[in-house]
Amino acid sequence: MTPHRSLDKWIRQNPHKVDLILGLGIWLVFGLLAGIMLGVSGNGWQLAILGTVQTLPLIWRRRHPGLAAGIIVLAHLIQVAVTDELLPSQIAVPITVYSLAAYGRRWQSFAGLAAGFVGALLASIRVGSWSAGSSPEGAVRNFIGLGLLVLVAWTFGDLARTRRLTLQTLEDRARRLEIEREQERALAAADERSHIAREMHDIVAHSLSVIITQSDGARYASEHDPGIARETLATISQTGRSSLREMRRLLGVLRSDEEASTRPLPALVDVPELLDATRMSGLAINFAQVGTARRELPAGAELTVYRAMQEALTNVLKHAGPEAAAGVTLRWDNRGLQLLVSDNGRGAGALGSSASGQGLRGMAERVALYEGDVEAGPTPGGGFRVSVFIPYTED
Structure with missing residues (x-):
C-alpha cells in the first residue's frame, strides 16, 4: 500500500485523533x-487568551x-466588542462553519x-468604523469577501455531509444485503437437508422393507422349498443393487461429481416397475388408472407422486400384516391427479399424517410444494388409506 493511501486509511479510521492534532x-x-506577534501593545496575554478560546474548541x-x-x-x-484587529485565530470561523455543515444537525x-x-x-x-478614511463601499466589499468565504x-x-450520509446508506444497504444473503443461504441449506432426508428415507425405507420381508420368507422357505428360497434371495439381491444405485446417484449429486450417475429421476412411467418390485415381496397389488391427463405435470410433481406411492406401499409392507392386499389407483380429472393407496391390513396402528414418522411427514412436505394435499389414516372397515392430490400447474 502506498504511503498516501496508508495515511488516508489512518485518517478515516481515527477521526478524533485527527481533530486533536488539527486543533x-x-x-x-x-x-x-x-x-506573541501582537503583544507589542501590552495586551498580548489578553489576545493569547482570546485566540485560545477561538481555536482550542476545534x-x-x-x-x-x-x-x-x-x-x-x-x-x-x-473580539468584536473589545478590539478591531483581525486576529490569526479567526481562521477558526470557516472551519467552524464547515464542521457544523458536515457533522452537526441540520438546524445547527x-x-x-x-x-x-x-x-x-x-x-x-x-x-x-475604526479605520481612518474608511467608506461604506469598503465595508460592503469586506462583507462580500467574508460572506463568500463563509458560504464556500x-x-x-x-x-461532505451529503457524501458521508450516502456512504453510510450504501454501507448499511451492503450490510443488510450480506445478512439477507446469509439468511437465504441458511434457508437454502435447511431446505436441501430436508430434501435429502426425504430422498434417503424413500430409497432406504422402501428397499429395506422389501429386503426384510423377503429375508423372512426365504428363511422359512429354505426348509421346505429351496427353489423358492433361491428366487427370494435373487429378489433381495436385485432390490439391494437398485437401492445402492439410487444411493450412489444421490451421493454423487451431493458431491457435485461430474462422473455421477445421470440416470433420470423416477416418474409415472416407472410406476409399473415399482409395483412389480413390490409384488415380488409377496404383496398382492391391484392397480388401476382412471381417466387421462388433461395436461402434463412437472417432472418434480411426477417424482412426488412416485415417492408417495413408494412410501404408501412401504407402509403396507411394514404395518399391514401378513396376507394383506393393496389397491393402487391413479385418477386423472379436470383438476389434477389423485393417487389412492389402500390396504385391508391392520390399519397401520392408526398412523396418521400428523404423526412423527418421517415417511408421511416427508410425503406431506413434497406434496405441499405443488399446492396439493395429503390425507392418510385408518379406514372404518379395517386397513389404511392414503390419498394424495396434486393439481395441474397454472400456465
Whole structure:
C-alpha cells in the first residue's frame, strides 16, 4: 500500500485523533501567535487568551460540533466588542462553519451559516468604523469577501455531509444485503437437508422393507422349498443393487461429481416397475388408472407422486400384516391427479399424517410444494388409506 493511501486509511479510521492534532496545531500556530506577534501593545496575554478560546474548541468539532461552535462564536463576539484587529485565530470561523455543515444537525448547519454571515457583517462594520478614511463601499466589499468565504466553507461542509450520509446508506444497504444473503443461504441449506432426508428415507425405507420381508420368507422357505428360497434371495439381491444405485446417484449429486450417475429421476412411467418390485415381496397389488391427463405435470410433481406411492406401499409392507392386499389407483380429472393407496391390513396402528414418522411427514412436505394435499389414516372397515392430490400447474 502506498504511503498516501496508508495515511488516508489512518485518517478515516481515527477521526478524533485527527481533530486533536488539527486543533492543537491551529491553537499553537494561530492562537498563541496572536499573543506573541501582537503583544507589542501590552495586551498580548489578553489576545493569547482570546485566540485560545477561538481555536482550542476545534478539538471537539466533530464529537460535539454544537458546543464547540457556541464557544467559538462567543469568543468572536467578545473580539468584536473589545478590539478591531483581525486576529490569526479567526481562521477558526470557516472551519467552524464547515464542521457544523458536515457533522452537526441540520438546524445547527443553517444556524452556523447565519452566524457566519452575521459575524462577517459585524466584523466589516467594526473594522470600517475604526479605520481612518474608511467608506461604506469598503465595508460592503469586506462583507462580500467574508460572506463568500463563509458560504464556500458551508457549501463544502454540506457536500461532505451529503457524501458521508450516502456512504453510510450504501454501507448499511451492503450490510443488510450480506445478512439477507446469509439468511437465504441458511434457508437454502435447511431446505436441501430436508430434501435429502426425504430422498434417503424413500430409497432406504422402501428397499429395506422389501429386503426384510423377503429375508423372512426365504428363511422359512429354505426348509421346505429351496427353489423358492433361491428366487427370494435373487429378489433381495436385485432390490439391494437398485437401492445402492439410487444411493450412489444421490451421493454423487451431493458431491457435485461430474462422473455421477445421470440416470433420470423416477416418474409415472416407472410406476409399473415399482409395483412389480413390490409384488415380488409377496404383496398382492391391484392397480388401476382412471381417466387421462388433461395436461402434463412437472417432472418434480411426477417424482412426488412416485415417492408417495413408494412410501404408501412401504407402509403396507411394514404395518399391514401378513396376507394383506393393496389397491393402487391413479385418477386423472379436470383438476389434477389423485393417487389412492389402500390396504385391508391392520390399519397401520392408526398412523396418521400428523404423526412423527418421517415417511408421511416427508410425503406431506413434497406434496405441499405443488399446492396439493395429503390425507392418510385408518379406514372404518379395517386397513389404511392414503390419498394424495396434486393439481395441474397454472400456465
